[in-house]
Amino acid sequence: MKFIAAAKLPLLLERLGRHSQVYAPVAVDGRVWLSPWTGEDIAGGYVNPVNSLKTLVYPQTEAVLEFEGGETDVTVREASPPAPQVIFGGRPCDAAGLDLIARVFMEGPFVDELFRRRREATTIMTVACRQAAPSCFCRAMGLSPASERGSDVLFFPGPEGYLVEALTEAGEQILEQAAGLLDDATGDQARRACQELPVPLAGDLNTVRLTPEEGFEHPYWEHLARRCRSCGTCTYLCPTCYCTALFDVTRGTRGRRLRGWDCCQFKDFLLMAGGHNARPQKKQRVRNRFLHKLSYHPANYGEQACVGCGRCVDNCPVCLHMAGVLKDLGEVERA
Amino acid sequence: MSERESRLRSLAEELLASGQVRTFIGFGPGYEPSRPLPWFAQDPAGAAQLLLNPFCGATLARYLLDDGSPGPVGVLARGCDGLGIERLLADRRVSRDRVHVVGVTCRGAVDPDKAYREAGDTPLSAELEGERVLLTTASGTREFPRASCLYDRCLSCADPSPRWADDWLDEPLPPGKREFPDVAGLEQQDADRRYAFWTRQFSRCLRCHACRQACPACHCVSCSLDHPEWLDGGISLDNNFMYHFTRAYHVAGRCIACGECQQACPAQIPLMLLNDKFMRDIRDLFGVCHPHRPQEKEPLGQFCPDDPEGWREGGAQP
Numbered sequence: 001m002k003f004i005a006a007a008k009l010p011l012l013l014e015r016l017g018r019h020s021q022v023y024a025p026v027a028v029d030g031r032v033w034l035s036p037w038t039g040e041d042i043a044g045g046y047v048n049p050v051n052s053l054k055t056l057v058y059p060q061t062e063a064v065l066e067f068e069g070g071e072t073d074v075t076v077r078e079a080s081p082p083a084p085q086v087i088f089g090g091r092p093c094d095a096a097g098l099d100l101i102a103r104v105f106m107e108g109p110f111v112d113e114l115f116r117r118r119r120e121a122t123t124i125m126t127v128a129c130r131q132a133a134p135s136c137f138c139r140a141m142g143l144s145p146a147s148e149r150g151s152d153v154l155f156f157p158g159p160e161g162y163l164v165e166a167l168t169e170a171g172e173q174i175l176e177q178a179a180g181l182l183d184d185a186t187g188d189q190a191r192r193a194c195q196e197l198p199v200p201l202a203g204d205l206n207t208v209r210l211t212p213e214e215g216f217e218h219p220y221w222e223h224l225a226r227r228c229r230s231c232g233t234c235t236y237l238c239p240t241c242y243c244t245a246l247f248d249v250t251r252g253t254r255g256r257r258l259r260g261w262d263c264c265q266f267k268d269f270l271l272m273a274g275g276h277n278a279r280p281q282k283k284q285r286v287r288n289r290f291l292h293k294l295s296y297h298p299a300n301y302g303e304q305a306c307v308g309c310g311r312c313v314d315n316c317p318v319c320l321h322m323a324g325v326l327k328d329l330g331e332v333e334r335a
Numbered sequence: 336m337s338e339r340e341s342r343l344r345s346l347a348e349e350l351l352a353s354g355q356v357r358t359f360i361g362f363g364p365g366y367e368p369s370r371p372l373p374w375f376a377q378d379p380a381g382a383a384q385l386l387l388n389p390f391c392g393a394t395l396a397r398y399l400l401d402d403g404s405p406g407p408v409g410v411l412a413r414g415c416d417g418l419g420i421e422r423l424l425a426d427r428r429v430s431r432d433r434v435h436v437v438g439v440t441c442r443g444a445v446d447p448d449k450a451y452r453e454a455g456d457t458p459l460s461a462e463l464e465g466e467r468v469l470l471t472t473a474s475g476t477r478e479f480p481r482a483s484c485l486y487d488r489c490l491s492c493a494d495p496s497p498r499w500a501d502d503w504l505d506e507p508l509p510p511g512k513r514e515f516p517d518v519a520g521l522e523q524q525d526a527d528r529r530y531a532f533w534t535r536q537f538s539r540c541l542r543c544h545a546c547r548q549a550c551p552a553c554h555c556v557s558c559s560l561d562h563p564e565w566l567d568g569g570i571s572l573d574n575n576f577m578y579h580f581t582r583a584y585h586v587a588g589r590c591i592a593c594g595e596c597q598q599a600c601p602a603q604i605p606l607m608l609l610n611d612k613f614m615r616d617i618r619d620l621f622g623v624c625h626p627h628r629p630q631e632k633e634p635l636g637q638f639c640p641d642d643p644e645g646w647r648e649g650g651a652q653p
C-alpha cells in the first residue's frame with residue numbers, strides 16, 4: 001500500500017488533468033458537489049457529495065446524435081465519444097451503486113453503448129469514510145465504509161494524507177502516473193479506521209425481499225404514498241436509479257436526440273402515446289419505486305437496488321425513504 | 336403531551352367520528368422524533384396518533400389537492416398552512432365546503448438538520464421559549480438561539496396564525512408585517528454580479544420539480560414546465576434559467592411566502608430570494624401592504640380596462 005501526503009493531492013489531480021477531465025469534491029454555497037476540478041480547494045469533512053458518481057457517468061442528459069435536414073434528406077451525426085475522466089472523492093456506497101447500474105447497462109444481450117463508452121473512459125478514485133451521517137446505512141445493505149466494489153483506487157484518509165490502494169488495472173495506471181508523489185505506507189491505521197467505522201443504521205436490511213404477489217395490494221402502499229409529493233428528488237439523487245428517457249429537441253431544420261434521466265415518481269412517467277397512463281395514481285408510482293428496488297431488481301440481478309447512501313433519507317422533503325420503508329417492511333413481515 | 340396536542344387529537348377524533356370530515360391531515364409519528372410525518376388520520380385510532388410539536392415541519396395545504404374522497408377534509412393549519420389553503424381557495428382548486436380548518440398559533444418550526452448541527456447529536460425533543468430553543472438529545476437539554484434552529488421560512492414569518500379557521504386550538508395572534516431584507520442586498524449588486532450569482536445557483540438545479548411540487552401556488556393541472564414545446568428536457572444553463580423564470584413569474588403575486596420550495600430544494604437554491612423580489616416589487620409598485628396574503632383584488636391576477644398601459648400607446652414602459 002502507498003501513501004500520499006494531503007499537500008500532494010492537488011499535484012496528483014493536476015497531473016491526471018493533463019490527459020483527463022478531473023472531478024473532485026468542491027464546496028459550493030455550503031454543500032459539497034463532485035465538480036469539474038480546476039484547482040479549487042478540495043473539500044474534506046463531507047459525508048457524501050450532493051451528486052453521486054452516477055451523475056458523471058450517466059449524465060442527466062446527453063446527446064445521442066445530431067441531425068439536420070429537410071423532408072427528403074437528413075444527415076445524422078453520432079455524438080462524439082466521451083473524453084477520459086477521473087473522479088476523485090466519491091464514496092464507497094456510490095462506487096458500488098455505479099457498478100450496480102453498470103450491470104443493467106452493460107450485462108446481457110443489449111449493451112448500452114453510450115453508458116459503456118463513458119464508463120470505460122472513467123477512472124474512479126474513491127475516498128473511504130471516516131465519518132458517517134445519521135442517514136447512512138451501507139452496512140445494513142451489505143457494504144461498508146471501506147468497500148471496494150466499483151472503485152479503481154481506494155483512498156483511506158488519515159490526519160496527514162491518504163493511504164492509497166489500487167484495485168484494478170486502471171487504478172495501477174493512476175499509481176504509475178503518481179510516481180514521485182507517493183511514499184510507501186508505514187501502517188494501516190487509516191484503513192482499519194474506515195473498515196471499523198460504525199454506521200448508525202445497522203441490521204440485515206439487505207435480506208428484505210418483496211414478492212409482488214404478496215405485497216402488491218397491501219394497504220401499506222396507500223399509507224406510504226399519501227404523503228409523497230411526486231417530485232424527482234429521491235430518484236434523481238439516488239446512485240442506483242437509472243430510468244431513461246429519449247427525446248428529440250428540434251430547432252428549425254436541426255436538432256439533437258437526447259437521452260437522459262426519467263423518474264418513476266412523475267405523474268406522466270408512464271403516459272403513453274394515445275393518452276393512456278399506466279400509473280396514474282401516486283400509490284402505483286411509489287409502490288413501483290420500492291418494488292423495483294426490492295423485488296424486480298433482486299429477481300433480475302440477485303441484489304437490491306440500494307446501497308444505503310442515505311440521500312433519499314436526507315433529502316425527501318417528507319421523509320419517504322428507503323431506510324424507513326425497509327424498517328417498515330421488516331415490521332410488516334413480522335406481523 | 337401538550338394541552339394543544341390533546342385538544343387536537345380529541346377534536347380530530349370528534350370530526351372523524353361524527354363524519355364531519357373523512358380524513359384529517361396533520362402530523363404523526365415518523366422514523367425519528369425530530370421528523371414527524373404528514374399524517375392522514377381516517378379513524379379515531381389515527382387521530383389518537385396526531386402530533387403537535389416544534390418539529391412539525393412540512394406545510395400541509397397542498398395535500399388538499401390530492402384527496403379524492405368525497406366530503407370535507409380536516410386540516411391542521413399554522414399561519415403558513417392557512418395562507419396555502421387560502422391560495423387554493425382563491426385559485427378555485429379547492430372549494431370552501433370541502434375543507435375544515437383547525438387553526439393553531441405557531442411560534443416557529445425547528446429544522447431537524449439545523450438542530451442536529453447545533454446540538455451535535457440527534458435531537459429528541461424541542462421547546463420554544465422566546466428567543467431560545469431548548470433542544471434535548473441523549474446527553475441532556477441545552478439552549479440555542481432561535482435563529483440558528485428554526486426553518487429559514489419561520490425566521491421571516493409574519494403570520495403565526497391562519498387568518499380564519501373553523502376551530503381553534505388556541506388564541507390566534509394577529510398577523511405582522513413581512514420585510515424583505517435580502518432583496519436589497521441583491522439589488523445593490525451590478526447586473527454582472529447578479530448574473531454570476533444566479534448562474535451559480537441555477538447551474539446546479541436538478542429540475543427535480545421538488546420546488547414546484549411543494550408549492551401551494553404551483554398547482555396547475557397541466558404545468559408548462561412538463562411540456563417540451565415550452566421547455567425541453569435537456570439540462571443546460573439556459574433551460575434551467577428558463578425553468579426558473581417560468582416558475583418565479585407563475586407564482587408572482589400568488590406566492591404566500593411559506594418558503595416550502597426552498598426548503599424542499601435538494602440543491603439549496605435560494606428560491607425565496609426571487610419570490611421575495613417579486614413580492615417587494617408588488618408592494619412598492621401596486622401599494623399592496625402584504626403581497627403574500629391572498630387579496631380580494633389580486634394585483635397581477637385581474638384585468639382592469641383602465642389600467643395604465645403606456646407601452647401600448649407607444650409611451651414609456653412602466
Ligand code: SF4
Binds near residue numbers: 227232233235316
Ligand atoms: S418520495 Fe419524497 S423525494 Fe420521492 S417523489 Fe415522493 S416526495 Fe419526492
Ligand code: SF4
Binds near residue numbers: 097234309310311
Ligand atoms: S434508495 Fe436512497 S439510500 Fe438507497 S441508494 Fe437510492 S438514494 Fe441511496
Ligand code: SF4
Binds near residue numbers: 413441442490
Ligand atoms: S412559517 Fe410561520 S406559521 Fe409557518 S411554521 Fe414557520 S413560524 Fe409557523
Ligand code: SF4
Binds near residue numbers: 546600601603
Ligand atoms: S427543487 Fe431545486 S433542484 Fe429541484 S427543480 Fe426546484 S430549484 Fe431545481
